[in-house]
Amino acid sequence: MYTRILVATDGSPLSKKAVKDAIALSASLGAGLVVLNVVPRYPMSYFEGGANISPQEIGRVEKEWADRGQAIADAVQKSAEAAGVKAKAVIAKSDVVATSILSAAKKNKCDLIVMASHGRKGLSRILLGSETQQVLTHSTIPVLVLR
Template identity: 80%
Template sequence: MYKRILVATDGSALSRKAVKEAIALAASLGAGLVTLNVVPRYPLGYFEGGSSVSSEDVGRIEKDWSDKGQIIADAAKKLAETAGVNAKAVIAKSDLVAASILAAAKKNKCDLIVMASHGRKGISRILLGSETQQVLTHSGIPVLVLR
């Protein structure tokens, strides 16, 4: 059925639920697992001098975020390996979370994406957006959404 599953995780309690479900599914199917954390880039001003943070500080902050993202992805990988699932930990550096998830799924030849959704509705969904909705809308492969 599925040979390689990508699970997107941000380390939150809800995404840890998605990781556990993805691991269980991968174990039951004998599939591999790719654990993904998308790390944002540091926001810079649009105008020269718009940022009060030095380029060295920006580099340090982005490295800290990358290190934390790798820790999250590695923790999910370790859980998978403990369950006997062959896993790979990946981070992507981008402000476009949904696009990064889709790109990682394509790059790693995944045939299923597993991710969590907060299930926001109404104005909060409009204001906060929905990365899950974007993945669902643009994915060419199946997406399993957990709440």
């Protein structure tokens, strides 16, 4: 059915549930697992009076975020391999999470995306946006959304 599954995780309790289910699904299908953590870029201010931060400081912070993201993905990879699932941990550096998820799925030839959703409704969904909704809208492969 599925041969390679991508699971997106940010290390939050909700995404840990998606990870657990993705590992179980991969194990039951004999599918490989690609673990993705999307790392944001440092926000830049282009307004007058904005804080002036050195490029070295920005680089340090972005490296710290990337290291944290890699650690999250590596921990999931380790858990998957302990369950007998062949897994690959990857990070993407981007502020556009949904696009990064879709790109990683395509690059790694995944045939299913597993991710969590907070299930927000109404105004909070409009104000906060929904990466899950963007993935669902633009994906050409199946997406399994867990709450």
